Amino acid sequence: MKAVTVSRRGILQATAGATVALYAPAVLGKAKSKYAGTTIHGGAFSLPFHQYLKNYFPEFEEQTGIKVNFDIQAFPVYNQRMDLELSTGGSSYDVIIVTFIYQNRWIGAGWVSNLDEFTTDPNVTPADWDAGDFVPGVEASMRDAKGHTYAYGVEAGAMILAAGRGDLIEKAGLSLPTTMDDLIKVCEAVNGKDGVAAWTADKLHHWNWPPYLQAMGGHIFKNPPYNLTPTLDTPEAAKSAAWYANLLTKYGPPGVLSFTDDQAMQSQLSGRANMRTNAITWGLPLAKDPNSRVSKTVRYGMVPRGPAGDFPGVACHGFGIPAGSRKKGAAWEFIKWALSKQMLSRLVKEHGYPSVCRRSVIHSEPFKEALTLNGQDVAALYAKVLDQLGDGSYMRYRTVPVFPQVGDKINRAIEAIATKQMSAEAALKQAQAQAIEAIRMGGYKVDL
Amino acid sequence: MSISLGTTGRVTQVRRIGLERQRRWFLVWCLAPALAVLVAVTLAPTIYLVVTSLTPLNLTNPMTAWNFHQPLLNYRLLLSDTRFQNSLWVQAKLSFWTVTLQMLIGIGFALLLNTRSGMMQALRTVFLIPMVLPPIVVAIIWKVLYTPDISPMYWMAKALGWNLPTFITDPQWALPAIIAADTWEWFPLTMLMVLAALQTLPEELLDAASIDGARSWQATLYVILPFIRGTLMVAALFRLIDSIKAFPLIYLLTDGGPGSVTEVTNYYAFEQAFNFSYLGFSSAITVVLVLVALLLSWVVVRMTGWSAEA
Numbered sequence: 065m066k067a068v069t070v071s072r073r074g075i076l077q078a079t080a081g082a083t084v085a086l087y088a089p090a091v092l093g094k095a096k097s098k099y100a101g102t103t104i105h106g107g108a109f110s111l112p113f114h115q116y117l118k119n120y121f122p123e124f125e126e127q128t129g130i131k132v133n134f135d136i137q138a139f140p141v142y143n144q145r146m147d148l149e150l151s152t153g154g155s156s157y158d159v160i161i162v163t164f165i166y167q168n169r170w171i172g173a174g175w176v177s178n179l180d181e182f183t184t185d186p187n188v189t190p191a192d193w194d195a196g197d198f199v200p201g202v203e204a205s206m207r208d209a210k211g212h213t214y215a216y217g218v219e220a221g222a223m224i225l226a227a228g229r230g231d232l233i234e235k236a237g238l239s240l241p242t243t244m245d246d247l248i249k250v251c252e253a254v255n256g257k258d259g260v261a262a263w264t265a266d267k268l269h270h271w272n273w274p275p276y277l278q279a280m281g282g283h284i285f286k287n288p289p290y291n292l293t294p295t296l297d298t299p300e301a302a303k304s305a306a307w308y309a310n311l312l313t314k315y316g317p318p319g320v321l322s323f324t325d326d327q328a329m330q331s332q333l334s335g336r337a338n339m340r341t342n343a344i345t346w347g348l349p350l351a352k353d354p355n356s357r358v359s360k361t362v363r364y365g366m367v368p369r370g371p372a373g374d375f376p377g378v379a380c381h382g383f384g385i386p387a388g389s390r391k392k393g394a395a396w397e398f399i400k401w402a403l404s405k406q407m408l409s410r411l412v413k414e415h416g417y418p419s420v421c422r423r424s425v426i427h428s429e430p431f432k433e434a435l436t437l438n439g440q441d442v443a444a445l446y447a448k449v450l451d452q453l454g455d456g457s458y459m460r461y462r463t464v465p466v467f468p469q470v471g472d473k474i475n476r477a478i479e480a481i482a483t484k485q486m487s488a489e490a491a492l493k494q495a496q497a498q499a500i501e502a503i504r505m506g507g508y509k510v511d512l
Numbered sequence: 513m514s515i516s517l518g519t520t521g522r523v524t525q526v527r528r529i530g531l532e533r534q535r536r537w538f539l540v541w542c543l544a545p546a547l548a549v550l551v552a553v554t555l556a557p558t559i560y561l562v563v564t565s566l567t568p569l570n571l572t573n574p575m576t577a578w579n580f581h582q583p584l585l586n587y588r589l590l591l592s593d594t595r596f597q598n599s600l601w602v603q604a605k606l607s608f609w610t611v612t613l614q615m616l617i618g619i620g621f622a623l624l625l626n627t628r629s630g631m632m633q634a635l636r637t638v639f640l641i642p643m644v645l646p647p648i649v650v651a652i653i654w655k656v657l658y659t660p661d662i663s664p665m666y667w668m669a670k671a672l673g674w675n676l677p678t679f680i681t682d683p684q685w686a687l688p689a690i691i692a693a694d695t696w697e698w699f700p701l702t703m704l705m706v707l708a709a710l711q712t713l714p715e716e717l718l719d720a721a722s723i724d725g726a727r728s729w730q731a732t733l734y735v736i737l738p739f740i741r742g743t744l745m746v747a748a749l750f751r752l753i754d755s756i757k758a759f760p761l762i763y764l765l766t767d768g769g770p771g772s773v774t775e776v777t778n779y780y781a782f783e784q785a786f787n788f789s790y791l792g793f794s795s796a797i798t799v800v801l802v803l804v805a806l807l808l809s810w811v812v813v814r815m816t817g818w819s820a821e822a
Contacts, residue, residue: 144786147571147789148571151572151789169572172572173572173573267767267769318660318666318678319658319659319660319661319678319681321678321681322659322678322680322765322766331661336661465572468787469787469788472788475769476768476769476771476772479681480770480771480772482770483681483683485683485770485771485773486771494594498594501589501593505568505570505790505793506570506572506788507568507570507576
């Protein structure tokens, strides 16, 4: 029998070899991205998109080795916190929702990163990711004056009309209203029938009212974003505000002026209120939510138009990367994955996600199938609203840096009118004066 | 002899002065860490607040930081800001009613509960519950109560055939609704303080009053209340200062509305800073609020002669 000589070097070599043999597969298995082992922190307000997407986080983590942590907050809380966080150039977040009404402000202040650096590099983003596939009107507000893109659309909150108790309207011998005059006629005919209020809304009047302001020929600003002189004290604005305040108080359920988004939706889901115009995301649960009492009676239509046309609101929130993030590469990997055609198609097929911003998905058969509700082609309504949006010019009022300030004045003016504290003219005159002061304080000029 | 005595006296005096000085320095050094913490925690932020109020600091525009070109601009704007002036008036109404109601109810309950029976002691604990709840929870409780669709109060009213207004969206009722919720939350504090003071009241005083023929209301008015006057002052001051900081109830129940009916100054400052990023303007509002609070506290203390007594 041959004696085996065991040397010190031999033991060391064997140990090193065994270590490599044991650990290499695991390491190699995880090392699918150069960012493997990184943890990225995301921030967002509560959106159905996140509820659906988070189910797939383990897949992303498995594919790339990047761990994802997301903070989800209520809409106003998120905006306040993120505004403050971004203003400090902080690095707490790597992926954020660039909120529609803050887009110009955050992009203009240089608080979010230019994503063209990633999309134009073929080593980082393959051509089939197809950045040009996003709806142009949706992306318009997420670009700067030079055309650089700072966020990609997560949700196009296209406004439609949802009537939970469409059957009551039909029973009254009417159909879904298509004009503002029709809307009042329908409200008059069905209000209180079966104990159901004809109308409901949340208290974000600066989102709900402008479509009716524009439909009556009014505007918020003279020519946003170039001329931010407010135009709230016009006869069109007063007429439209009085009309809208009347809609809320005469046909809304008790307490409608204090309703949050959830409360307004609940009032429809439970069959206590009938019609509401809001983003499609808030309308679809009426048909799809298992707790909905109106899933068999819900009907969908376009936002009623006025004498000056129809201007359904579209709020486009996108994923972006804060300028202060130290993990931009990994953050882009996440955005690229979350907003890929494949992932969005899965969200549509598996969850019926309605607010997709990619044209190829919107015009796909599965999207149409998912949004065919009670025999109605809601996908076509959605596509029609996005077509209507065009280059997004009529929604520009909403993305100017001073909109949060002016929006606050609108909210208070509508409340004052609805509660009969002031006439529409007086409330809007006051809102105009306060808006001018706020715009000037922000360092912008007005024509006065 | 007399010369040497005089010298000894002077030496003793010099030594005493030296000791006194050492003692003073010793005290200063003992207090120094606490004073340093006080300066860092309280004084420095206050100075920063005042300095910021002299700039147009806007978070979206970094150039506005440390810009002292028009140091009094924010204060000039405040003079013509009708919403700010309205917020001061709303604040005054809120403070007056909440402090008054909390004092009256707190005193009333303290007098009722000032017995040694086991049941009353258990009741005291129950009455403390609103005060120990987190303010957000209190706000949610009242939000439920004030929301017609889900409120037991509205259900009961409906069953009785009463038609209640929606308190938080009715301009006549929104502020009283906040006052009611705030009073419910904080009257236990005044009750607790008054109760503690009542427990120290010597029985002899009441016995003497009784022997002199005083009735119970006279004993309360002329013996008990004067005895606990200092405590009442402290409680009123605490509540006054706290009422100026009212926030969660307004934030969750009314958002300052409808219109600006419940928008207090504190809430207005919050909106300017956190919704609009106008930190300079918001600081100016806060400085005014601090001055008003200090002035009110001083007036209350002077009017009641509490400081002299102390």
